[in-house]
Amino acid sequence: MATIRIHTTQNVALEYEVASVGDRIVAALLDYLILFAYGVLLTMLVRALADGGESSGAAINYRNPGELLGVLIVALICAPFFVYFLVCEIFFNGQTLGKKARHIRVMRLDGTPARLGDYFLRWLLRPIEIISPLGGLAVITILLNGRGQRLGDMLAGTTVLSLRPRATQLLAAEAAPPAGYQPVFEQARQLTDHDVLLLRQLLGRSLQQGNYLILHETALKVKQLLAVQSDLSDEAFLRTVLRDHAYLVAQG
Secondary structure, eight states, rough: OOEEEEEEESSSSEEEEBHHHHHHHHHHHHHHHHHHHHHHHHHHHHHHHHHHHTTTTTOOOOHHHHHHHHHHHHHHHHHHHHHHHHHHHHHTOHHHHHHHHEEEEEETTSSSBOHHHHHHHHHHHHHHHHTTTTHHHHHHHHHHHHHOOOOHHHHHHHEEESSOTTTOOOOOOOOOOOOOOOOOOOOGOOHHHHHHHHHHHHHHHHHHHHHHHHHHHHHHHHHHHHOOOOSSSSHHHHHHHHHHHHHHHOOO
8 A cells, every 4th residue: 555754743754545446436435425315305305395385376486487496406406516525625624524434635745734726626627537437537547646646636736645543553542541540741631632643653663663763752742742851761751641641531
C-alpha cells in the first residue's frame, strides 16, 4: 500500500496510507445510496403533496401542473447529484458522508488540508472520470498513479488518505488506570485526540525501531507543549502522560 509522508506542525514526519481503491469505491457507493434515498423520499413527498392538493380541490393556476411538477422533481433530485461531493468536502473538511464512514479524507500531497480551489478542481473532472465508463477511468488512474490520485487529484495536487492508524506505528492503548489513581500531570487534559494518536504513533515507532532519538525529541516536545518538567525517563514520561490523559478524560 502506497504511503504519503506528512510533516506535522511539531516538525515530525508521519506516514499515512493512501486510501485503497476498495475503500474509495465503497465510500462512493454509500454516497450515491444516500443520494438515491434522497431522490426517492423527495419524489414521494412531492407526489404526496400534489395528490393532497388535488384531492382537496385546491385550484392550481398553471397551464400544465403535471409537467411543471415533473420539472420541479427532476430539478430538486438532480441538483444534489451535481453539488453533493463539492459541498460535503468543503464543509466536512475533505470528507463526504461515505468517506466519513470509511475513515478516509481528501488532503494535499504535502499533508496540509485541501483548499477551496482544490476541492473545486477535483469536482470539475469528477463527471468525466465517474461516468466514463462507470468510474473505470478513475479506478485505472488511481491504480497506475501510485499515490492514490485520480485525474482530478492530479490536477489539484491532492490525494485521499486513510485516517486509520497504521498497525506498525500504533502503540496499544494504555491499560485503564487502577481505582484511586492520582494523575501526575494534570496538564495532560490539554491534549486533543489527534495529539494522543500522534503520541502513541511516535512512542510505538521509536520503541519498535529502537530509535531513542525520536523518543527523546517526542518527550521534549510534549514537555514544551504541556509546559511541564519531569525527571522520569522519556518512555516512562510519555506513558504517564498517556495514562493521565486517559484518566482525566474518563473523569470528565
